Amino acid sequence: MAEELASKIVGYASTTSKADKVSKSIGYGLATLARVIELYAARPTRQSQGLGAVASQVSFARYVTRFTGVFECIDALQNDSWNYADDDPVVRQVVKAQIYSMLLYYPLEHVSFVGFVAPKLLNVDAMRYCRQSCMAWTVYVVLDLYANNRRLEALAKKEKALEAKTIDETDPEAVAERAAGLATIKATRRSLVLTQWRNVLFLPNCIHWSTERGIMPEVLVQFLAFAEGILGIYQTWH
Template sequence: MSNIRHRKSSTAANKDDSPPDSPQSWEKNFDNDGGNGETPTEQHTPIAVPSKLDKFLDTWTSFSAKTFTADQGLKVLQYSTWAVCYAARSKRGNLSPGLRKLYNELSMTRYVFRMFGFFQSLEGYRSGSWAGGTWDNPLIAKIAKYLLAGSMIFYYPLDHLAYAGWQMPQLVRVNANKVSQISCLFWSVYTISDFWVSCLKWKELKEKLGSLESILTGKKKNDHKEDVAALVKEEANLLNKIRHIKLQLVRCLLFVLPCINWSLPNWATDPMLSELHLNGLCLAEAYAAVYQSLCSL
């Protein structure tokens, strides 16, 4: 199966990126039988500045601890391996064939990772958590529940069935390519819906940002420093959310053609896209996804 497709649904998780509290000073109280009667001196705990290695390890731990971000890391490795394999295809030796084998193994590994997805999508459908917070536009929550989470509830079981059909054809007697094609129809619904809901979120955030900037201008004129500081922080938070949504839109656009390619009946035998165009788009999306997740840590 040289053309086995690989893809992953994404969700956006907003985190509080405010800095941790700075260490507080402490006082040591002397007992009557041990003190010298002098006023206790205030001692400060020195602030340890994390090294670059510590920062890297902290980021790596946070990134790899979650299934969906760990899958993004594997996706970058998978398509980067393919890129080197493709570039070295005309050279003699075992480099290109060896990397091709690794690329296919990473592809199948990501199928295993997606086995966590069904219950995540079911939770998103029941709780509405895939909306990514509370929004003024009620349509956002409906799209997130019924189209995003709803489509993945059907996508994941079909994806698992196709994987089982490829790996255990004697036990699971299904047309795995056909099942995979049907699963990609649901994934296409997800991608289109994700683009739609991201546009609605962007519109709402831009309106909030415009209102906030008007208020901020007035506060600056009146020299309300405390209010200005709070508004500036809120403005930065809105800008971060808008950047996240812009990256999500880019990822959706990069997925459009692969969605169509893998949703066609003959995707495995007569694909619409060449390997270069298909995997090139997936490679670009993989790096965009990792960058988006790192910005959210």
């Protein structure tokens, strides 16, 4: 059992995007714990400051994994899709708008990262660029909520049509084909619903980080990000 779990974890973390979800969950989990300790103690403590410092370093490390983001956007632009083969022309246009929003997001993130870690190299207002990148990210998330809603509606229609389709119930191939089609629809719906919940967790933080003063207490910000990270691992584990 332990060997199987270890093998599963290694296999999961070998993919950059999945490893990032683990790093994200660890970083925001530590940050959440730090804020909870501060709330309980009514002041910063040695433990909360230490946890916060580790969480901050994890956050900076995750910036590095975004250096290839522009290339992923270019690939998606060529295919009019991130992960789904969309027949809906409206969704394809929405996806294109999402790609352009991320083509803004990544360079802004890179500039803010350099501004944070090497201010003498690049004399910029790193927080300003960070806020602007989060504005682009907010656009992406809002568009994704809309696109996924249309995808779910299309799946519901496809499922209804497949269930209503008349087949020879004594033909094992026809029965198996319909069952496989319904199973694919179910799996796709599950993935989309989980993505929608992740977007719901993303959106408040997108808005919070896009503003200079924020809109939520820091403990809630960190918890929402932690919850999204855990949900992302759950979604992609199998």
